[in-house]
Each structure stands twice: as C-alpha cells, then as structure tokens.
Amino acid sequence: MVLDNLKDVWKNQKESAINFSESDIYKMIHKKSTSIVKWIFYISVIEFLAVIILPFIFVDSSDVENEIYINTMFINVINILSYVVAAIFIFIFYENYKRISVTDSSHKLMNTIIKTRNTVKYYIITQLSLGVIVLVIFLYKISVSEQFLSNIPDDINKTFLWFSVSLIGFIVLGLVWLFYKLLYGILLNRLRDNYKELRKNE
C-alpha cells in the first residue's frame, strides 16, 4: 500500500461512530469531580466490609470476652452502633455520588462538592469519636474489673500500666486518623482543586 493513496481514504473517512451533542460536551467539561466522589463512595463501602469481615478472620469474640473481662452487652451495643453509623454514611456517600452524576450546572456541582467534603469530614469525626468513647469505656471497665485487677502481678506499677495502655490506645487512634487523612485527604484535595477551577470559570 502506498501512503499517498491512503490519504484519500483518510480524508474521506466517515464521521466517527461516537458523536457528542452540545449538552454532552457541556456536561463533560464539568464532570471531573464525578469520579472522585465515586471513589469516596467505593472506599467507604470497602472500609465497611473490611470492618465486618476482619473480626471474623482474626478474633474469636468469646476469647476477647474472657480475656478483657467485659460483658458482651457493651461490645454488642458499640458494634451495632458503629455499623449503623457506617451504613448511614455509606448511604449519604451514595446519594452524593448519584447527585453529582446527574448534575449539569456548575453551580449545583460546586454545592455537591462542598457537601461531599463536609460529609467526609463528619464521617471521620464520628468514627474517631466512637473510637475515643470505646477506648475510654474500655479503660474504665478494666480498671473496675476485680477479675482483671487480681490478675496483675504485684511487682508491676499500676499507674505506669494504665498510662501505657492509654498511650497505646491513643496512638492506635492517631494512626487511624492519619490513615483517614491520607486516604480521603488526597481525594478531598482534588475535589477542592476542581472547585477552585469551577469558581474561576463561573
């Protein structure tokens, strides 16, 4: 085949099978945020599933009960509460995603971006508050548990023990906070950049 002959073929090629209307294009140039909001939704679902599945793999709950001397009632309440909270947030994330997918004006898009950012913020605050509550109650419960106290050898300094247990607890929470910051922080920064861009273009 000679290249010059192919020029004719090239120039006479039909319109592409894909053809976008003006409204398609209008939406396209505003839709960078959709995929980010979609990822926020996906990540929240994955996180939720991980929280449900992981305890089954690693911990036998009856063991935990015996070891930390805390009644099941307390654990169950906290468990259910955290599932409910997670489910509510997943629902809101999904709503945000749906809303952003059908948005066609940049003004509405900006609103949804702000809303999504706020939802993520509240989500992190709620999860961490739950963590702090669990930790505090846990510390209190073992401090009043006769069974537990009687098991501590006499040569261990009690104050030091409480101090290190609380410290470890808060370090773990700090790590969770860092994990959230990193995971959602990247996505939220991108959303913020898009928001700024949209405002500039308005």
Added chain:
Amino acid sequence: MDKPLKTKFVKDLQQNQGIIHKICRAYTTDDAAHKDLFQEISIQLYKAYPKFRGDSKFSTWMYRVALNTAISLYRKSKRSIKTGQIFDNLKELEYQAYDPTKDQQLALLYKAIQSLNDIEKALCLMYLDDKPYTEIAATLGITEVNARVKMNRAKKKLKNILNP
C-alpha cells in the same frame, strides 16, 4: 469564563469534534478509552480556551491542544498495545481481499497507526491531514528540520507496518 464565551466554546467544539475523534481513535483501542480521552481533551481545551486569541482558526488551535493532550496522556500511562495482535489482524485483512474496501483500508491504517509510539502517531496524523511543516514543528515544539527528519522516519515505519 463568562456564559456567552462558554456557549461559543461548546458550539465550536461540537462542530469540530471529528478532529478529536480521529486523534482518539489513533491513540486508543477501545470505546471506553476513546471517550475518556475525548473528555480529557475537552477539559484541556476548555481550560486553555480563555487564552485562545483567535490568531489561528479554532480547528487549528484545537488540533494542536488535542494532540498534545493525547501525547502527554499516552506518555503518562505508558500502556502498550500488543503489536502481535495487530500484525495478526493485518494478515487476516490482507487475505480477505486483494482490493480491500475503503473501510477496511481505513481500519488497517488506524491499526497500523495505533502500533506507533506517541510522537510517531502525532506525526502520521498530521501527515495524513496535510499539515504544513511549520505547524507540525510548532505543535510538537521542535524545529522544522527536526520535524522533517522525524516525519520521514515515522512514515517509513508506518509503511513497513502496512507492507510487512
């Protein structure tokens, strides 16, 4: 961007979208990737539009921005097309008929272009669209002499793929 300007941009883009589709087809191998690239090019054009002064035609400016977007995205993703598959398809097409129809020839041409690297693709597209060397050089940010040298190599490579 104010509203009338935005409306004008969308209208111009809609009317000239054929240019972008050609570039998308050269740089991607499936519909989903084609649409993604189209959207990315649209966003880049939209961002750059306030700086477009109208010194050149809209379509010329668009061609340049679109091609550069495709090149830079292609570089980032470094996704490679399986050349073996293309050559198999080429042989298949050749066996089918001595005088392939225009559609088949076009499909063959696209397949061959898809197997080139990012810059060679751009060169071949601009060659087929009869772009002058001044424009080719400006689009790729190289000198005209360099553009000619590169063009000859790219054409030779394309010819070799088409006539194995």
